[in-house]
Structure formats: C-alpha cells, structure tokens
Amino acid sequence: MASSSTFKRWLRPEVYPLFVTMGLAVGICGMQLIRNITGNPEVRVTKENRTAGILDNFVEGEKYAEHAVRKFVRNKSPQIMPSVNSFFSDPE
Secondary structure, three states, rough: OHHEEEEEHHHHHHHHHHOOOOOOOOHHHHHHHHHHHHOOOOOOOOHHHHHHOOOOOOHHHHHHOOOHHHHOOOOOOOOOHHHHHHHHHHHO
C-alpha cells in the first residue's frame, strides 16, 4: 500500500521536468567522469602508470584540452541570442 501512494505522488506530469533535468545532470556528470578517467593525461588508473610520476607530456595535454566542443565554439560570438541582442542594442 505504501508503494502505491509513493508511485502516485512521484509519477505525475508536474514532476516530469524534474526527472528530465536530474537525468540530464547525472548524464553530464557521468560523461565528464568517463572523459576524465579515459582521456585526462593526469589521471592514471593502473598501478604501472602511477609509478611513472609527473610527466611533461604537453602534446597529450593539449589534445585533451582542445576537445571538439571547444573547437566548435572558438570563433562563435559569446552571446546566447546575438540576433536579439543586436536588434535591441543597435539603433537603425
């Protein structure tokens, strides 16, 4: 009986946006965690790699820092809606 009331309480249409945003946040955190574990040159998971100490591998660090999203937004305007901003700020 208790699970039925809990089910009714949390599975209402008003709660769907909360589920979506929480799922998106958990997905982004998981993606970043996997990206750091697999690609970050400063993270070493295996014991053999940890004994290497600090490496000056600048090429690998540059490859990690210059990912696809950063390359995509590099030459873009740092505004959310540039057409709306120019409409209201630039007089004719």
